[in-house]
Amino acid sequence: xxxxxxxxxxxxxxxxSDPVNWxxxxxxxxxxxxxxxxxxxxxxIACAIAIPLGxxxxxxxxxxxxxVSGIGILRALPTLGMVxxxxxxxYRGVLPSVWALVLLAxxxxxxxxxxxxxxxxxxxxxxxxxxxxxxxxILFRVEVPNGLQVMIGGVRAGILQVVATAxxxxxxxxxxxxxxxxxxxxxxxxxxxxGGAVIIAVLAIAVxxxxxxxxxxAISPGLRATxxxxxxxxxxxxxxxxxxxxxxxx
Amino acid sequence: MDWVQGIVEYIPANAALLRELTGNHLVQSIxxxxxxxxxxVPLAQIARLNRPAGAAMLTASSLLYTxxxxxxxVFLPLVLGTSILSMVNVVVALTIYAVALLMRSTxxxxxxxxxxxxxxxxxxxxxxxxxxxxxxxxxxVPVLIAGVRVISVTNISMVSxxxxxxxxxxxxxxxxxxxxxxxEQIAVGILVTLxxxxxxxxxxVLLERVxxxxxxxxxxxxxxxxxxxxxxxxx
Numbered sequence: 104x105x106x107x108x109x110x111x112x113x114x115x116x117x118x119x120s121d122p123v124n125w126x127x128x129x130x131x132x133x134x135x136x137x138x139x140x141x142x143x144x145x146x147x148i149a150c151a152i153a154i155p156l157g158x159x160x161x162x163x164x165x166x167x168x169x170x171v172s173g174i175g176i177l178r179a180l181p182t183l184g185m186v187x188x189x190x191x192x193x194y195r196g197v198l199p200s201v202w203a204l205v206l207l208a209x210x211x212x213x214x215x216x217x218x219x220x221x222x223x224x225x226x227x228x229x230x231x232x233x234x235x236x237x238x239x240x241i242l243f244r245v246e247v248p249n250g251l252q253v254m255i256g257g258v259r260a261g262i263l264q265v266v267a268t269a270x271x272x273x274x275x276x277x278x279x280x281x282x283x284x285x286x287x288x289x290x291x292x293x294x295x296x297x298g299g300a301v302i303i304a305v306l307a308i309a310v311x312x313x314x315x316x317x318x319x320x321a322i323s324p325g326l327r328a329t330x331x332x333x334x335x336x337x338x339x340x341x342x343x344x345x346x347x348x349x350x351x352x353x
Numbered sequence: 354m355d356w357v358q359g360i361v362e363y364i365p366a367n368a369a370l371l372r373e374l375t376g377n378h379l380v381q382s383i384x385x386x387x388x389x390x391x392x393x394v395p396l397a398q399i400a401r402l403n404r405p406a407g408a409a410m411l412t413a414s415s416l417l418y419t420x421x422x423x424x425x426x427v428f429l430p431l432v433l434g435t436s437i438l439s440m441v442n443v444v445v446a447l448t449i450y451a452v453a454l455l456m457r458s459t460x461x462x463x464x465x466x467x468x469x470x471x472x473x474x475x476x477x478x479x480x481x482x483x484x485x486x487x488x489x490x491x492x493x494v495p496v497l498i499a500g501v502r503v504i505s506v507t508n509i510s511m512v513s514x515x516x517x518x519x520x521x522x523x524x525x526x527x528x529x530x531x532x533x534x535x536x537e538q539i540a541v542g543i544l545v546t547l548x549x550x551x552x553x554x555x556x557x558v559l560l561e562r563v564x565x566x567x568x569x570x571x572x573x574x575x576x577x578x579x580x581x582x583x584x585x586x587x588x
Binding site for chain 2 (some may be wrong): 111112150159176178179180181182183184185187188190191192245264266267268270271274276281288294297300301303304308309318
């Protein structure tokens with residue numbers, strides 16, 4: 104692409120505003136959809152694994168040490184290496200990349216669900232038990248509603264990491280928003296490189312903002328009435344836990 | 354088990370390369386932790402003393418935290434005027450993430466300190482600076498280290514992403530392995546990365562023990578400090 108200036112910001116602006124880049128199967132909207140497709144599939148699988156596991160460990164307290172150390176090891180796995188290794192060992196398709204991303208998404212979701220359930224005041228759980236609720240009722244009527252915000256915080260952290268990291272899939276299979284970075288580097292098109300980076304950043308911020316909104320409204324009605332008024336810094340313990348349940352980004 | 358043999362043979366045959374890349378990798382993972390702590394602790398104290406400024410800083414840092422690392426690595430050369438291949442970009446990007454994460458947990462940690470302890474220090478004639486350095490800061494070490502452990506593990510994994518734009522690190526083994534269709538090389542890279550993460554984590558645990566001798570003398574810590582620490586670890 105020809106740019107009118109050698110200034111990188113101008114080139115970025117021109118690339119972003121060129122209608123050619125906004126249409127067709129290699130255009131920005133299509134790449135965003137591909138990217139979100141990877142994120143959606145990854146989160147679906149990760150949640151299917153991590154949520155039941157987190158509920159079980161959080162409720163029974165069994166296997167706590169096992170999942171904490173498992174989470175630690177999974178966190179240390181370099182996702183870039185896993186995506187490339189799976190691409191070579193299996194095939195350069197959608198599924199190997201998704202599985203590598205699942206390994207990235209499981210730790211934050213699992214620790215969020217686990218932390219959410221165990222953050223519920225034990226006296227509340229004991230009160231429910233003494234009122235004759237079954238263990239399933241305690242889990243889904245007491246622990247889940249009380250821990251929901253922290254749990255969603257975990258899912259939010261997972262989504263943020265996957266949105267960020269799905270970029271590297273483009274280096275194994277030309278899919279998603281990372282493609283603009285790969286192409287931009289290969290053909291030395293700086294407008295495309297920086298424009299692509301902007302779109303990735305904007306998408307990440309938008310998705311995280313949406314999740315923040317969902318998280319905000321995920322308070323059980325029974326709890327909303329008793330929420331203490333929260334100042335900007337002096338927040339309730341619940342919100343502190345929510346904030347710190349959001350792990351790293353990539 | 355051909356591939357196991359491939360991995361075992363790869364290491365001595367490429368020892369020099371591995372040493373160099375591991376060195377680069379460590380520099381890019383550890384410097385952001387050091388800078389992160391040095392920046393986040395004063396910022397956290399400022400945030401506590403000035404609530405509106407603190408709220409603004411926390412919002413700004415969580416927004417920066419949302420920006421994916423690859424986008425950040427691509428952008429920083431533009432802002433800093435560095436070469437795109439420079440390790441400085443990775444160090445700055447990871448420092449930004451470290452500050453964002455540490456500031457929040459440090460504010461929590463400083464807030465969790467028993468007010469009676471602070472008042473005792475004031476009554477003994479400590480200046481505010483001395484009180485901060487010798488009372489507040491040591492007491493928040495456990496929470497601080499918990500945050501640093503999270504950062505160290507994620508940093509070590511994230512540094513490899515820099516290899517995509519040509520910054521040397523163990524990630525080079527991944528990009529190179531992909532182009533050469535050499536899974537053993539990628540596997541070695543993953544194993545060395547895991548090892549680095551483990552060693553650094555153990556060192557941090559050790560550091561915490563050295564910095565908090567009183568936790569061993571009196572095992573009873575405040576429940577709130579323990580709970581805060583647990584939450585940060587869960588993150």
